[in-house]
Amino acid sequence: MAEAILRMTGIGKEFPGVRALDGVDFRLLPGEVHALMGENGAGKSTLIKVLTGVYSIDAGEIELAGTKVAFTGPLEAQKAGISTVYQEVNLCRNLSVAENVFIGREPRKFGRINWREMRRRTAELLRQLDLAIDVSKPLSHYSLAIQQMVAIARAIDIDARVLILDEPTSSLDAGEVAQLFRVMRRLKDQGIAILFVSHFLDQIYEIADRMTILRNGRLVGEYATAELPQVELVAKMIGRELAELERLDDRPPARTSDTLVEAVELGGKVAPFSLTIQEGEVVGLAGLLGSGRTEIARLLFGADHAATGTVRIGGEQVSLRTPRIAMSKGVAFCSENRREEGLVPELTVRENLILALQADRGWSRPVPRKKQDELVAKYIKALNIRPDNPEMLIRNLSGGNQQKVLLARWLILEPKLLILDEPTRGIDVGAKAEIQKLVVELSDGGMAVLFISAELDEVLRLSHKVAVLRDRRVVAELPNDDNLTTDVLMETIASGAAK
Amino acid sequence: MKTLALPRQLPRTLPRNYLPVLVTGALFLAMFVAGGIRYEGFATGQIILNVFIDNAFLLVVAVGMTFVILTGGIDLSVGSVVALTTMISASLLPSTPSFLVILLVLAIGGTLGAAMGAIIHYFEIQPFIVTLAGMFLARGLCYTIGTDSIPITDPTFTSIAQTHIVLGPDLWISPSVLIAVAVVVLATYTLHYTRTGRNVYAVGGNEQSALLMGLPVARTKIVVYTISGLCSALGGLLLSFYMLSGYGLHAVGMELDAIAAVVIGGTLLTGGSGYLLGTVLGVLVLGLIQTVISFEGTLSSWWTKIVIGLLLLIFILLQRLIVTTGATRDR
Numbered sequence: 139m140a141e142a143i144l145r146m147t148g149i150g151k152e153f154p155g156v157r158a159l160d161g162v163d164f165r166l167l168p169g170e171v172h173a174l175m176g177e178n179g180a181g182k183s184t185l186i187k188v189l190t191g192v193y194s195i196d197a198g199e200i201e202l203a204g205t206k207v208a209f210t211g212p213l214e215a216q217k218a219g220i221s222t223v224y225q226e227v228n229l230c231r232n233l234s235v236a237e238n239v240f241i242g243r244e245p246r247k248f249g250r251i252n253w254r255e256m257r258r259r260t261a262e263l264l265r266q267l268d269l270a271i272d273v274s275k276p277l278s279h280y281s282l283a284i285q286q287m288v289a290i291a292r293a294i295d296i297d298a299r300v301l302i303l304d305e306p307t308s309s310l311d312a313g314e315v316a317q318l319f320r321v322m323r324r325l326k327d328q329g330i331a332i333l334f335v336s337h338f339l340d341q342i343y344e345i346a347d348r349m350t351i352l353r354n355g356r357l358v359g360e361y362a363t364a365e366l367p368q369v370e371l372v373a374k375m376i377g378r379e380l381a382e383l384e385r386l387d388d389r390p391p392a393r394t395s396d397t398l399v400e401a402v403e404l405g406g407k408v409a410p411f412s413l414t415i416q417e418g419e420v421v422g423l424a425g426l427l428g429s430g431r432t433e434i435a436r437l438l439f440g441a442d443h444a445a446t447g448t449v450r451i452g453g454e455q456v457s458l459r460t461p462r463i464a465m466s467k468g469v470a471f472c473s474e475n476r477r478e479e480g481l482v483p484e485l486t487v488r489e490n491l492i493l494a495l496q497a498d499r500g501w502s503r504p505v506p507r508k509k510q511d512e513l514v515a516k517y518i519k520a521l522n523i524r525p526d527n528p529e530m531l532i533r534n535l536s537g538g539n540q541q542k543v544l545l546a547r548w549l550i551l552e553p554k555l556l557i558l559d560e561p562t563r564g565i566d567v568g569a570k571a572e573i574q575k576l577v578v579e580l581s582d583g584g585m586a587v588l589f590i591s592a593e594l595d596e597v598l599r600l601s602h603k604v605a606v607l608r609d610r611r612v613v614a615e616l617p618n619d620d621n622l623t624t625d626v627l628m629e630t631i632a633s634g635a636a637k
Numbered sequence: 638m639k640t641l642a643l644p645r646q647l648p649r650t651l652p653r654n655y656l657p658v659l660v661t662g663a664l665f666l667a668m669f670v671a672g673g674i675r676y677e678g679f680a681t682g683q684i685i686l687n688v689f690i691d692n693a694f695l696l697v698v699a700v701g702m703t704f705v706i707l708t709g710g711i712d713l714s715v716g717s718v719v720a721l722t723t724m725i726s727a728s729l730l731p732s733t734p735s736f737l738v739i740l741l742v743l744a745i746g747g748t749l750g751a752a753m754g755a756i757i758h759y760f761e762i763q764p765f766i767v768t769l770a771g772m773f774l775a776r777g778l779c780y781t782i783g784t785d786s787i788p789i790t791d792p793t794f795t796s797i798a799q800t801h802i803v804l805g806p807d808l809w810i811s812p813s814v815l816i817a818v819a820v821v822v823l824a825t826y827t828l829h830y831t832r833t834g835r836n837v838y839a840v841g842g843n844e845q846s847a848l849l850m851g852l853p854v855a856r857t858k859i860v861v862y863t864i865s866g867l868c869s870a871l872g873g874l875l876l877s878f879y880m881l882s883g884y885g886l887h888a889v890g891m892e893l894d895a896i897a898a899v900v901i902g903g904t905l906l907t908g909g910s911g912y913l914l915g916t917v918l919g920v921l922v923l924g925l926i927q928t929v930i931s932f933e934g935t936l937s938s939w940w941t942k943i944v945i946g947l948l949l950l951i952f953i954l955l956q957r958l959i960v961t962t963g964a965t966r967d968r
Contacts, residue, residue, distance in 0.1 A: 216851045232841070232842035241850060242851055
């Protein structure tokens with residue numbers, strides 16, 4: 139085996155309160171496409187940022203071509219031969235294509251930028267990537283796919299030995315992906331080591347020679363793509379919850395059979411799908427990150443616009459143009475981004491709790507303080523929020539308790555459909571079990587729940603039926619009977635079809 | 638083999654970026670023609686030259702402001718730095734050689750600008766607040782020197798003030814105009830033919846991207862505020878030649894005139910797009926409005942402000958329109 143061009147050993151990186159990377163080893167061989175795999179929060183982005191000098195490391199060492207390196211910024215990493223193309227194209231759209239390729243190292247003649255030479259060399263470089271465009275036009279003039287190619291052109295022109303492609307395909311169509319892969323193969327043949335990140339498993343299996351899997355900031359292992367079946371890959375990425383969770387009985391079918399929500403051919407950012415949710419039913423959405431789970435939730439909450447299809451709630455056809463309309467129909471949505479889309483960290487537990495209720499009533503009718511205190515006391519007790527001090531600033535609570543406050547905020551409204559997007563992510567096992575129990579209790583009380591989680595065990599334990607997503611498409615809807623196991627779910631996610 | 642770049646539309650004869658500049662140019666022409674028809678003795682070359690003579694200092698200040706706005710920043714301190722420059726010049730000139738005074742005020746302007754730029758970048762504070770503080774500081778310093786207007790009698794300054802450079806029959810400019818034009822030429826070269834200039838556009842386009850592309854973002858941001866400070870000090874000197882006095886109440890609100898000129902000249906306040914030629918035209922339009930109103934005779938000079946206000950509004954709406962239609966077209 140060839141000597142590794144890049145070797146990272148025992149990399150550790152900590153952010154306040156989070157251990158993002160913990161003793162991760164990673165190596166990259168010249169002339170290979172190496173996939174970096176892992177769910178959200180596994181540490182992929184952190185590892186890439188460490189490698190490109192955006193973050194400094196707390197532990198471990200990085201060797202490039204046998205020499206120890208410590209980059210203090212992206213420029214240094216670039217000079218050493220590590221170029222990166224990020225998920226969001228990190229170029230300046232206001233500048234011309236040629237400038238975007240050459241800015242910072244423009245060809246000069248007597249100290250003056252030689253625009254003609256710059257355009258000529260850019261055109262030549264892009265021709266190697268099968269791209270014939272007017273390089274003097276601003277980058278914003280072209281599609282995202284072309285912008286991506288320009289970013290790659292810039293990266294490889296800086297004499298890259300290591301090329302990092304961080305989710306370059308997330309916004310490309312099939313033809314564009316094929317072109318990107320042709321370029322990647324050509325670069326690989328030139329001996330460039332390519333680090334490739336993508337959530338599309340098919341693409342990984344098409345292009346990657348080897349892969350490294352991360353989970354929760356730790357290394358799971360390094361594998362040859364050809365020797366690791368998709369099912370095993372998914373299992374290694376998601377992992378199993380080893381902690382002993384309180385056993386919940388297999389779910390009996392929902393008691394009522396009144397249809398609450400009926401979506402027909404609803405589509406937008408996801409391919410059109412049909413889904414019915416009964417009163418008191420828990421419907422799980424399973425799929426990898428980026429498979430369209432959150433998009434379905436946002437469609438049903440009116441946060442995204444539907445391009446096609448209809449929704450009926452309680453038999454009545456509704457047009458979910460805004461979240462406000464959805465809320466008035468009894469839909470509540472607990473976002474996966476607790477910090478950005480849910481909590482107001484500078485407010486107290488009580489203030490955070492009554493936020494949705496107050497918004498529902500309108501600002502001209504404040505909730506009386508006495509009623510606030512009653513409600514808050516009730517939900518703090520019911521959800522076992524600790525510490526049980528309603529006047530504490532919410533940012534001082536643990537993640538699990540913050541999540542419970544968010545849940546309570548929506549429960550006060552007594553919704554008919556509660557959408558939970560990753561309610562247990564990043565919280566400790568105890569709080570996780572409590573939230574799971576709560577979901578069961580709510581559904582027993584007649585509330586319909588749409589439950590989204592990356593953890594298949596959890597989805598399986600709580601749901602009456604599971605819709606499986608892959609590549610922004612609902613590929614299967616499986617009733618949760620004795621035959622449905624996490625293995626079956628993984629199989630479905632990996633193969634993209636129900637067996 | 639499939640190529641990605643199929644032409645999506647017919648090539649536009651007119652790049653969208655130049656549109657605001659062209660509109661401003663057309664506006665200037667239209668105003669000049671209309672003035673020529675309405676008032677006797679308006680349509681002469683000297684009228685345009687007078688606009689340059691009366692606004693040379695504003696032009697220089699607006700050039701500095703263009704650099705700052707191109708990075709997406711703003712510099713509110715320029716008017717105060719202009720006043721401070723006139724004040725320092727007027728108070729030192731009786732006892733100090735004029736070339737030393739000139740070097741000193743330029744150094745002070747540049748240092749103030751660099752300091753504000755460094756604070757803006759390293760402490761990640763909004764340019765608005767930092768330069769607002771700079772504005773109060775510089776204006777306050779004027780009054781520590783003196784609360785009254787100080788006349789300038791220095792022979793160098795007065796001779797520059799009285800020099801007429803004759804360009805032709807009935808056509809003349811002041812040395813200040815030459816200086817202002819030189820600044821514009823130098824700045825245009827910097828923006829379009831040096832790496833620093835292109836970095837200014839890159840930072841204004843997307844600061845995060847510029848950083849990830851390995852561009853010297855910190856240096857660029859500090860440099861633009863330094864340039865703005867230098868331009869303000871130079872503008873202050875030109876104002877000293879024009880007024881022959883130093884006064885703490887000189888150039889009150891000039892920062893806003895400079896911003897207005899830059900915006901009317903088609904530079905996006907969000908940064909990354911605009912041309913110095915636009916700024917020159919913006920200053921000319923502002924100057925011509927004043928000329929028209931003085932020709933009208935009966936109108937109060939406050940009408941200048943009203944017209945500038947309306948123009949600003951129209952140009953900002955125009956820009957928004959160009960940006961949004963451009964965005965949908967590019968998709």
